[in-house]
Amino acid sequence: MKVFVTRVIPEEGRKLMIDAGIEVEEWKEKRGLSQEELIAHTRDCDALLSVSTRLDKDFLEASSHLKVIALHSVGYDHVDVTAATAVKIPIGNTPGVLSAATADTAFLLMLATSRKAFYMHKSIIKGEWGFFDPTENLGIELRGKTLGVFGLGKIGLEMAKCCVGAFDMKIIYHNRSRNEPAEKELNAHWVSFDELLEQSDVLTVHTALTPETEGKFDWFAFEKMKPHAIFINTARGAIHKEGDLLKALQEQQIWGAGLDVTNPEPMRPDHPLLNMPNVSVLPHIGSATEETRAAMSVLAARNIIAGLKGERIPFVVNPEVYK
Numbered sequence: 001m002k003v004f005v006t007r008v009i010p011e012e013g014r015k016l017m018i019d020a021g022i023e024v025e026e027w028k029e030k031r032g033l034s035q036e037e038l039i040a041h042t043r044d045c046d047a048l049l050s051v052s053t054r055l056d057k058d059f060l061e062a063s064s065h066l067k068v069i070a071l072h073s074v075g076y077d078h079v080d081v082t083a084a085t086a087v088k089i090p091i092g093n094t095p096g097v098l099s100a101a102t103a104d105t106a107f108l109l110m111l112a113t114s115r116k117a118f119y120m121h122k123s124i125i126k127g128e129w130g131f132f133d134p135t136e137n138l139g140i141e142l143r144g145k146t147l148g149v150f151g152l153g154k155i156g157l158e159m160a161k162c163c164v165g166a167f168d169m170k171i172i173y174h175n176r177s178r179n180e181p182a183e184k185e186l187n188a189h190w191v192s193f194d195e196l197l198e199q200s201d202v203l204t205v206h207t208a209l210t211p212e213t214e215g216k217f218d219w220f221a222f223e224k225m226k227p228h229a230i231f232i233n234t235a236r237g238a239i240h241k242e243g244d245l246l247k248a249l250q251e252q253q254i255w256g257a258g259l260d261v262t263n264p265e266p267m268r269p270d271h272p273l274l275n276m277p278n279v280s281v282l283p284h285i286g287s288a289t290e291e292t293r294a295a296m297s298v299l300a301a302r303n304i305i306a307g308l309k310g311e312r313i314p315f316v317v318n319p320e321v322y323k
């Protein structure tokens with residue numbers, strides 16, 4: 001049995017597969033592969049472990065020989081899951097193990113943005129640390145403020161817990177259905193989407209990217225937010241409209257933004273958002289800790305091993321394949 005892996009993954013996951021008798025071929029180049037290269041490398045494989053590689057309908061229809069595809073991510077918006085299901089390939093992901101690390105990133109962006117930390121750091125490098133002016137470089141405090149969570153699931157819950165613990169923030173959220181355990185644990189209140197926009201001092205996005213959430217944070221949404229609100233997105237860049245966010249910040253419709261995700265990625269180095277004092281941007285490092293990436297590689301490997309044994313994979317995105 002052979003698996004093709006589209007990046008070099010942590011040793012923990014690779015070892016698990018090798019110990020299970022699976023031959024592991026990794027793509028070692030520091031660039032993504034083309035569709036042709038992906039097809040060529042998976043042709044003689046029984047499974048694919050995909051790190052960030054887009055898997056479209058054409059690829060999946062041409063790859064029905066694959067017994068399993070494991071993603072090295074919880075998000076699967078880059079995969080045509082319907083096409084995979086049609087050719088009966090189970091798709092696996094890595095839920096849960098990355099929730100805390102990704103929430104930490106959202107918390108970091110919130111705090112950094114509220115104190116303009118990234119911009120202040122750059123100002124030292126530019127030699128601008130000079131005269132002390134008590135009315136300049138002022139941030140805003142977070143204690144006792146309202147955190148609005150769009151998507152109070154696994155990551156949203158971890159972020160909410162950090163904000164309650166650190167700053168005694170009040171939690172409101174908007175999901176399609178109520179998260180009653182979180183309501184009890186954090187005294188969180190479900191609100192409508194418009195109420196979330198109107199009442200949040202910090203609004204943090206934690207839903208998957210779906211046709212329903214794509215472009216959800218547009219000019220009309222930002223227009224409803226408080227003028228001192230901070231917008232945080234560690235989910236997917238396409239959930240907010242970047243041009244509308246820029247305009248909302250330039251026109252002081254909202255106060256600041258912290259982004260771990262942009263659209264497109266990578267963000268171009270001369271993007272105007274990168275030079276705004278109240279904006280913090282990170283290059284999609286939400287789950288990037290040694291511990292979390294190792295744990296993700298283990299879940300992905302477990303999906304591959306089970307799929308190659310013909311068993312139901314433990315973290316399946318399209319359970320319909322087993323019906």
Ligand SMILES: NC(=O)C1=CN([C@@H]2O[C@H](COP(=O)(O)OP(=O)(O)OC[C@H]3O[C@@H](n4cnc5c(N)ncnc54)[C@H](OP(=O)(O)O)[C@@H]3O)[C@@H](O)[C@H]2O)C=CC1
Binds near residue numbers: 098150154235287
């Ligand atoms: N920056 C990074 O590196 C990372 C980013 N991510 C992103 O974070 C996303 C969330 O992950 P995770 O917390 O594990 O996922 P979960 O499925 O646990 O949580 C998602 C939440 O979003 C809610 N939701 C879904 N659709 C909508 C909608 N249309 N309107 C309102 N709420 C909605 C769901 O509730 P309900 O179904 O009731 O609506 C659920 O509570 C991933 O899909 C991924 O895109 C994940 C890891 C790392």
Ligand SMILES: O=CC(=O)O
Binds near residue numbers: 073074075098287
């Ligand atoms: O963006 C990362 C993920 O796991 O999804």
